[in-house]
Amino acid sequence: MQTLSSGDSEQASSLHQRILDDIESRILSGEWQPGYRIPFEHELTEQYSCSRMTVNKALTQLAKAGMIERKRRSGSFVSKPQSQAAVLEIHDIRDEVEQLGLPYRYELQKSVSRKSTAADGKKLEIERNTPLIELTCRHYAGKRVFALEERIINLLAVPDAAQTDFSKQSPSPWLVACVPWSNAQHAIRAVAADDNVAAILGIPAGAACLVIERQTWNAGQPVTYVRLTYSGDSHALVARFAPSQG
Amino acid sequence: MQTLSSGDSEQASSLHQRILDDIESRILSGEWQPGYRIPFEHELTEQYSCSRMTVNKALTQLAKAGMIERKRRSGSFVSKPQSQAAVLEIHDIRDEVEQLGLPYRYELQKSVSRKSTAADGKKLEIERNTPLIELTCRHYAGKRVFALEERIINLLAVPDAAQTDFSKQSPSPWLVACVPWSNAQHAIRAVAADDNVAAILGIPAGAACLVIERQTWNAGQPVTYVRLTYSGDSHALVARFAPSQG
DNA sequence: CAGTGGTCTAGACCACTTC
DNA sequence: AAGTGGTCTAGACCACTGC
Incomplete structure (x- = not known):
């Protein structure tokens, strides 16, 4: 006993x-x-x-x-000590900014409906000439651009996106709320800001930026690809983990 | 039915x-x-x-x-769509390099036993004058420095570390194998390489680097802090996730 | 072939919460 | 007060696998 x-x-x-x-x-x-x-x-x-x-x-x-x-x-x-796996919580950008105590503002920069090219196929696993929407948005924290969002949405997977006005609402929450997803993948990198990004984020060209790329699938069908660029000094991803959490 | x-x-x-x-x-x-x-x-x-x-x-x-x-x-x-949580697999650097098909080499640059200062307290939650080991190591992929490792180990939590020779073996696998851990936290950032880091990694000063900082605890006691710096163009963290995976 | 874990059952009692 | 999920039992059959 x-x-x-x-x-x-x-x-x-x-x-x-x-x-x-x-x-x-x-x-x-x-x-x-x-x-x-x-x-x-x-x-x-x-x-x-x-x-x-x-x-x-x-x-x-x-x-x-x-x-x-x-x-x-x-x-x-x-078991032998397990390969360390961290749980990364990906928050909504609005929440992130507001938790910093800064006023959040969203701005749609560009919205284009078009057919996919070979370049899109590298971002999202879609065939050429698939109808899609390309969006470019900016997320502001106060007067500074906090994050730059570049996104393509597969209209075959999300036909409703064609009729949705993204000038008022950011595509991320809309997609999360409206589209079920079954799978996603992130890649997190550090990259140097090119002239364009530097101008938008208000940082010198070549400055370090944190880039998060995310692809989302639903039932094997690609849904959306997004690339988020944060100024390096304004953002860190935080992950906590413990060896066994149910 | x-x-x-x-x-x-x-x-x-x-x-x-x-x-x-x-x-x-x-x-x-x-x-x-x-x-x-x-x-x-x-x-x-x-x-x-x-x-x-x-x-x-x-x-x-x-x-x-x-x-x-x-x-x-x-x-x-x-439930409502859950806040997106990604599982980040943190691999051993040796494995990472070898999976790239490159020869791996490890080099201890600096090893100092000393008492903690206020600066250490910001990295690891220890009181001043706690005995610790400070290590600086380099992980090579071929002839290039793949990652720079800066670490402090709390000797109160890991007394064995004082008698361990880290010139042959990298501290990470040793710690994983010898010290149980109950909790950890990561922060992932993009930073510009300073002159020192740039020289070590063989990149221009100011170039974008991916920095991973990790603090590890065991039963509430801080064990180790490590800062890994990767050249921005050589490394990306990849995370996959699905809404429900047991 | 014997013993392990994997799975499932039919029933039970309990705490909690809403009605 | 009634019905829900939370938990536990004693026993069962099976597949697999190392002895």
């Missing part, structure tokens, strides 16, 4: 959660090193005086979090 | 997984809009001809993924 760490910092209400926390703390503390074979389910059943389902629930979650590996007939083993 | 989408692209082996996929696809397709009250557990039990536990497992996972919200006495409801 094993004593549960009920005196832990935060009390876990459910039994399977306490079991999970207990095993997790043994792993994180180093008491159970990578490769260690943790007790079998039926042993934990006795130790915690509960049914196998309850133990299984805890172990299944630990396995999903990558802390343990489970093998039939062999048992469950503590 | 409801027909399961068994003809889906990828066959889900378990029943609760098929139920999960089925409900998820209804949400992603827009058939069940945000706010829609999904059938009660006992209704789904009938629809899928299974026990409540099985339905519950699927719904619990969907709730954990943020796709639905569950309320006692009211039911389960489709």
Whole structure:
């Protein structure tokens, strides 16, 4: 019979959660090193005086979090330290600016409906001559341009976009609200501002900018590509992570 | 009685997984809009001809993924599109270089044991005069410097680091292997290379660099701070995400 | 072939919340 | 007060796999 760490910092209400926390703390503390074979389910059943389902629930979650590996007939083993994966929260630009305590303003710079070219195909996986909308917008924080947004939207995936007026509302929230998405990919780079970008952002040409490119798909169909350019000194992406968070 | 989408692209082996996929696809397709009250557990039990536990497992996972919200006495409801959160995989630099097909080389530039100053306190939440090690290393891809690593390690948290020779092995893998960590935070920025960094990376002064700063804690105690500087044209962080991935 | 984890059941009690 | 989700049980069958 094993004593549960009920005196832990935060009390876990459910039994399977306490079991999970207990095993997790043994792993994180180093008491159970990578490769260690943790007790079998039926042993934990006795130790915690509960049914196998309850133990299984805890172990299944630990396995999903990558802390343990489970093998039939062999048992469950503590994983090697996992490849570090950080959760990046991507906020709405409006919120970002307002959290800085600055007045937010949005401005549509350019809006063109056209057929896709080969260059578009590199941004979004669409065939040539696909109808699309190309948008260029600016997000202001006070009087400064906080971010430059360049976007193309696949009209085959989002026909409604053709009838939508993006001069008042920014395309990002509209897309998030109206279009389901199943998959996305980010690329984050540091690039030097070219003359055009420099003029828009009000920084010297060649200055460092943070560029975020995002492609979004829905059910295998490309939806939109966006390139956000931030002045390097005005923006940082922040990511927090912990080794196992359900 | 409801027909399961068994003809889906990828066959889900378990029943609760098929139920999960089925409900998820209804949400992603827009058939069940945000706010829609999904059938009660006992209704789904009938629809899928299974026990409540099985339905519950699927719904619990969907709730954990943020796709639905569950309320006692009211039911389960489709969530509003969640704030976009991307999973950033942080790879070992060695792997990164080798995946580019380039020979990897590591070089320790500087290693100093000293007491912390106020400047260190801004990087890592430690008090003044805490013993620490300061390291400066270079990671080469072929003949070019791929990344510059500047690190401090809290010797109160990692006393072993004082006796470790970092001239042969890079501190990151050593730390990952030897020190459990419970929490970390990244900040990703674009900065201009100063003269020193420019000389090391072999780029013009002022050129755009991608900087990743990471602080790591274990059980509330600060462990290490590292600042990685990549030449802007050589590196991009890539993150993929989907709205619900267990 | 024996024992592991993977999955599922039918039923139970409870806390909470809205009615 | 009634019905929801949250949790747990005791037992079952199965597939896989290392002995």
